[in-house]
Amino acid sequence: MQTEFRVNPPVNRLQGALPKVGIRPVIDGRRQGVRESMESATLAMARAAAQLITERVRHACGLPVECVIADTCIGGIAEAAACEAKFEREGVGVSLTVSRSWCYGYEVMDMHPTRPKAIWGFNGTERPGAVFLAAAMAAHASKGLPAFSIYGREVQDADDFTIPADVAERIVQFVQAGIAVATMREKTYVSMGNVSMGIVGSLVDQGFLQRYLGMRTMTVDMVEFVRRMERGIYDPDEFERAYQWVKRYCTEGKDYNPPEKQLTPEQKERTWRQSIQMALIARDLMVGNPKLAEMGYAEEALGFNGIAGGFQGQRQWTDHLPNGDFLEAILCSSFDWDGIRQPYIVATENDYLNGVCMLFGHLLTGAAQVFADVRTYWSPEAVRRVAGWTPTGAAEGGFLHLINSGPAALDGTGEQTAPDGSPTIKAWWEVSPDEAARCLQATTWHCGMLEYFRGGGWSTRFRTRGGMPATMFRLNLVDGLGPVMQIAEGYTIELPDAVHAALDERTNPTWPTTWFAPRTTGRGAFRDVYTVMAHWGANHCVLSAGHIGDALITLCSMLRIPVAMHNVPAERVFRPHQWGMFGAEDMESADYRACAAYGALYG
Numbered sequence: 001m002q003t004e005f006r007v008n009p010p011v012n013r014l015q016g017a018l019p020k021v022g023i024r025p026v027i028d029g030r031r032q033g034v035r036e037s038m039e040s041a042t043l044a045m046a047r048a049a050a051q052l053i054t055e056r057v058r059h060a061c062g063l064p065v066e067c068v069i070a071d072t073c074i075g076g077i078a079e080a081a082a083c084e085a086k087f088e089r090e091g092v093g094v095s096l097t098v099s100r101s102w103c104y105g106y107e108v109m110d111m112h113p114t115r116p117k118a119i120w121g122f123n124g125t126e127r128p129g130a131v132f133l134a135a136a137m138a139a140h141a142s143k144g145l146p147a148f149s150i151y152g153r154e155v156q157d158a159d160d161f162t163i164p165a166d167v168a169e170r171i172v173q174f175v176q177a178g179i180a181v182a183t184m185r186e187k188t189y190v191s192m193g194n195v196s197m198g199i200v201g202s203l204v205d206q207g208f209l210q211r212y213l214g215m216r217t218m219t220v221d222m223v224e225f226v227r228r229m230e231r232g233i234y235d236p237d238e239f240e241r242a243y244q245w246v247k248r249y250c251t252e253g254k255d256y257n258p259p260e261k262q263l264t265p266e267q268k269e270r271t272w273r274q275s276i277q278m279a280l281i282a283r284d285l286m287v288g289n290p291k292l293a294e295m296g297y298a299e300e301a302l303g304f305n306g307i308a309g310g311f312q313g314q315r316q317w318t319d320h321l322p323n324g325d326f327l328e329a330i331l332c333s334s335f336d337w338d339g340i341r342q343p344y345i346v347a348t349e350n351d352y353l354n355g356v357c358m359l360f361g362h363l364l365t366g367a368a369q370v371f372a373d374v375r376t377y378w379s380p381e382a383v384r385r386v387a388g389w390t391p392t393g394a395a396e397g398g399f400l401h402l403i404n405s406g407p408a409a410l411d412g413t414g415e416q417t418a419p420d421g422s423p424t425i426k427a428w429w430e431v432s433p434d435e436a437a438r439c440l441q442a443t444t445w446h447c448g449m450l451e452y453f454r455g456g457g458w459s460t461r462f463r464t465r466g467g468m469p470a471t472m473f474r475l476n477l478v479d480g481l482g483p484v485m486q487i488a489e490g491y492t493i494e495l496p497d498a499v500h501a502a503l504d505e506r507t508n509p510t511w512p513t514t515w516f517a518p519r520t521t522g523r524g525a526f527r528d529v530y531t532v533m534a535h536w537g538a539n540h541c542v543l544s545a546g547h548i549g550d551a552l553i554t555l556c557s558m559l560r561i562p563v564a565m566h567n568v569p570a571e572r573v574f575r576p577h578q579w580g581m582f583g584a585e586d587m588e589s590a591d592y593r594a595c596a597a598y599g600a601l602y603g
Contacts (some may be wrong), residue, residue: 021053042101109140190286192310228300314349324348334436354371368410375401409425410460
């Protein structure tokens with residue numbers, strides 16, 4: 001099977017301009033020799049930071065992040081106000097202050113209440129940039145405005161305008177998370193349906209989305225899908241194009257239903273057509289479709305500016321109509337019948353807390369995300385008993401079976417390749433046509449199990465390639481506490497075919513499987529693999545390619561969401577400087593206290 005994938009150019013498909021990074025060069029305001037001696041050097045520092053950001057950071061839609069530099073160096077309140085006015089005009093959502101010298105801390109600081117902010121203080125001896133950095137952090141702490149402190153480990157000479165690697169790493173880490181925060185603001189979670197089978201994660205808390213993420217919520221009754229399906233409120237030309245593509249490239253696998261209960265070929269054909277219609281409708285609900293206006297549906301053409309959404313499905317819908325597996329699988333992937341494009345974020349069973357995690361992972365990486373059930377812990381002893389095989393390597397302490405109750409992104413096959421040759425899930429703009437084709441070829445489509453899905457549907461089956469560095473994470477809401485994040489970095493596992501079959505087919509074989517071994521530390525929630533699962537806070541998780549736990553921690557600190565458990569090495573953790581004032585020894589407890597003290601970002 002061969003298919004040609006067009007590579008679509010990056011485009012912002014949501015309403016509202018993409019947020020920019022504002023660079024604030026601050027300086028000692030004293031004239032007649034002091035300021036004049038540093039003006040050009042400070043501006044050069046700002047330009048170097050802007051170049052680094054533009055070259056290294058992209059929006060999740062694939063476009064480069066733009067930077068806005070203040071018109072002048074900022075030596076006092078008047079120039080700080082002029083800078084802020086420019087930032088408001090230019091749509092700045094994140095600010096980085098840079099300085100090579102002493103400055104008047106609280107006069108030049110960024111006072112915006114919700115904008116993520118950081119300060120890079122030059123580590124040099126000629127002028128006290130480090131002294132200003134410390135004074136500015138004290139001012140931020142006093143005024144209740146958390147900020148990230150960036151300070152190079154090694155002393156630089158006054159005429160050195162390079163950005164040290166450690167400083168560059170921190171700037172990029174800060175900006176990536178800050179852009180994610182700014183991008184979510186004023187966007188929408190589109191709740192397609194309501195609660196699925198008593199899953200509290202699909203009981204959408206609009207207050208949480210508003211106060212912590214700055215997002216709106218749109219609730220869409222599932223009868224809207226019926227209306228649009230029956231009245232043809234979707235692009236008929238695209239439907240035909242999608243239908244032909246599906247019939248040619250989506251390989252049907254074994255029907256695992258008992259022969260006497262299997263759907264007829266005519267019934268299966270109908271569920272294919274309905275499944276494709278549902279995918280088009282879900283996408284149109286999220287981001288709109290100008291074609292609908294041409295058809296006389298101007299209101300429907302607008303969509304709801306959905307940056308993420310979820311499909312309830314079970315049970316009322318799936319007891320009568322096809323499940324949402326196809327729409328979830330294809331929309332969450334980085335490609336479809338129109339080529340390679342930015343994935344959509346659609347949560348199975350409308351589990352919006354997992355949907356928010358998918359959104360976090362996508363905004364930080366630009367890659368498709370894997371939605372999964374945390375199904376089973378397999379100990380080495382249990383594997384030997386059931387399959388006669390002893391796990392080795394990363395799997396020797398046991399592993400988790402992550403298997404979705406609604407198909408995950410097809411990128412989750414791991415059929416994309418990192419520069420070091422290991423399997424991965426790439427940022428969508430880096431996915432090659434050949435890699436997209438391999439993901440599709442590694443996937444089979446199976447008639448939904450009718451005992452679960454009485455209306456039929458098409459579920460995917462694939463096995464994620466082993467050896468992929470990956471991060472498993474989950475957001476939970478706790479009464480009396482609020483949102484809490486859990487993070488576990490580790491690796492996907494490759495099992496021998498016979499072992500995979502013996503373990504996988506003990507559960508529903510029509511869903512995609514990922515074998516995952518979290519990295520253990522021998523203590524706390526990461527004492528061993530069993531303990532990781534025992535501490536997990538919900539039935540679902542998100543799996544993102546790469547070890548992105550540090551990026552998630554930085555993002556959560558900006559949003560004031562504490563991290564309950566993680567296995568990220570301390571040297572990679574980057575939180576606002578003020579978090580250290582809440583305790584420097586037990587950083588996780590300090591994180592809780594800081595988040596409680598500052599409260600929700602938009603609260």
